Amino acid sequence: MSALRRCGAEHILKNVTFRASLKFIKMAFVSVLKKYNRSFWIANTIELFERWAWYGFFMLFANYLTGSADMGGLEFSQEQKGLIMGIGTGILYFLPVITGSIADKYGYKRVLFIAFVVYTSAFILLPHFNTFTGVFVMYLYLALGAALFKPIISATIAKTTNDETASIGFGIFYMMVNIGAFFGPLVTLIYKGQSELIFYISAGIVALNFILLIFYKEPDRVANTDSIWESIGKVFTNIVLVVKDFKFLLFLVIVAGFWTMYNQLFFTLPVFIAQWVDTSAVYNFFHQYLPFFSENYGIAETGQMEAEFITNFDAMFIIIFQIIVSTVVMKWRPLRSMMTGFLVCAIGMALTLATQNVLFTLVAIYVFAIGEMAGSPKITEYIGRIAPADKKALYMGYSFIPVFLGNVFAGIISGNVYGGMSDKNVFVKQEVAEKGIQLADGLTQNEYFTAAAQKMGMTPAELTNLLWDKYNPSQIWMVILVIGLAAVVALFLYDKFVMKGKRQ
Incomplete structure (x- = not known):
């Protein structure tokens, strides 16, 4: 009898402890939430629409470049796709090193206006080109618009948060990114095969930011009185200083391994699903219970769901769980959170490319998303913490260097490597x-x-x-896993021997 009472008491104690923990997490989250100002929320909303426009086309871009002409595709080779997406997107993430300095000189609001002009016009023009050279050039023009935009919003978030609010703040920022990433493809996928309309929708969405720009208040910044050429010269001088900073340079190179693995979500996975994965189980479920989805995101002739619809579950998982994960890892050291996230990401991404079973693929995407939520926002937070207060935009520009390298390397993996190991065509x-x-x-x-x-x-x-x-096209999963594990091991050694477990 006493044993039963003891078990009952332990059960009650666990429930009380669990409820108390939830209450504490809720109170901690709400208390932090009240500390963000209007600039923080406007910047996040601008980011949402920009990402909505970007992912509305980008999630479909790999299959647009390589897909069959009768489905609106350009029928480029995997190698050509890898060059366009790898080098083009890589340059997008390198240019913020320069555009961050331009924003510091001419003002965030003015440069944001120029970015949206470039963005909108690029989306309108891009579908009118169908040669490799033409698409490549127009994609680089689109990348310019994104490069002007990126360091400004990241710097705004960094300037409107502090050590206490940064973790949840960047978690909210990342959630906004994924709300846009989720709804963008859901809208454009309805019009898959109508290439011009897909790009026009993205143009319309990003143009909404002209309205939000009216309400955007630029955070405090130190005015830059240098000429534009002096500013750019200082950028490259600072690059030399970064290269000389062994610890920071090593961190950037390690994180590039993570981004190489991560970018397969957009470069490789949609193509792999379209070519190899049997998505009929998902199609049949929606056809029976929620026919709207099978009618708009499925292919009735084959009983399959669109590949991008499956891939888009990653963004849905992040929308649902990002705040929870950010709250859990709020007190973790950024490097510890990154190591955990990178490891889980590597396992999840590798498993998405290991089977033809769509249910297994969805579980693997969920695993990947958990790792992404734990690790990815902490990269920006880590660099934001160590950046001088008057150079936030410039240092946030450097945070894109590993993303630049990761995109270039990802283009090689999704191009030459995928073309040789896994391309059904x-x-x-x-x-x-x-x-x-x-x-x-x-x-x-x-x-x-x-x-x-x-x-x-x-x-x-x-x-x-x-x-x-x-x-055996699934063997590419081993390549992805090795890249991810190498990044995890390197970051562990970096933390242990270079940073020696310091708080940052």
């Missing part, structure tokens, strides 16, 4: 050549694959499974 052509099958010229990718399947006496699904078993 390459494998089917090898199979056709091996069997001596003759097919008509001028076929789109989908027509070619269907014709090849018919010649072999198979359905397209059966041919996909044959290629999966024969060529």
Whole structure:
């Protein structure tokens, strides 16, 4: 009897402790929330619309570049896609090193206006180009708009938070990013195949920020009286100083490994799902219970969901869980949080590329999202903490250097590596050549694959499974895992031997 009472008492105590913990977390969160000013919230709203516009096209971009012409794609090779997305997006994240200095000189509000002009015009022009060179050039122009924008908003968040409010503040900022990342593709996916309309929607969304700019109040900054050329010269002088700062340089290189792995979410996963993963289980569920989603984000002819819809679950998970995760890791040292996040991310991203089972893929995306929420916001917070108060925009520009390197390396992985290890279009052509099958010229990718399947006496699904078993495209998961684990181990050694476990 006493044992039962003891168990009952322990159960009650656990419930009381759990409720007390939840109450404490809630009170801590609410108390911090009240400390943010109007500039913080306006900047976050601007970020939301900018990310809505960006991800509205970017989540679809890999399959737009490589997809079949009859589905609105350009049918570029994986290598061409890797060059455009890797180098183009990489330059986007390198330019803030310069544009941060420009913003410090001419003012955040003025440069934001220019950024939105470039952004809007680029979205309108880009779908009118269909050659590799044309698309590449226009994507670089779009990247310029994003590069003018990025350091300003990050600096605004950093300037309107302090040591107490930074963790949740950057968590809110990251949640806004993912609200935009979630709803952007949900809108544009409805019009997949109508390329011009997709880009025009993004143009309209980013143009909403012209209205918000009226209410944006620039945070305090030290006026820069140098000429533009003197400012740019100082940027490169500062780059030399960064290179000489071994600890900071080493940190940037390590974090580049994380971004290389992370960017496969946009560069590789949508293509992998479209080519290999059977999404019929998700399609059937929505068709039976929530037909709106299967009708707008599914392909009725094949009973499959759009690949980008599956990938977009990452953003949904972050919207739901970001504040919880940020609150949990609020008191963690940034480096510890990054190590944990990078490890979980590496496992999750690798597993998304390991199977044809869409339910397994969704679980892996959830695992990836948890790691992303724990690790990614802490990178910006870490650099924001060590940046001098009068150089926030400039130092936030340096925070994009590992993202620049990560995009370039990610382009190589999703281009040459994916093209050699996992591209279904390459494998089917090898199979056709091996069997001596003759097919008509001028076929789109989908027509070619269907014709090849018919010649072999198979359905397209059966041919996909044959290629999966024969060529083992899922082996690319090992490449992603090794990259992620290398970043985790390097960050652990950095923390232990370079930073020696210091609070930062």
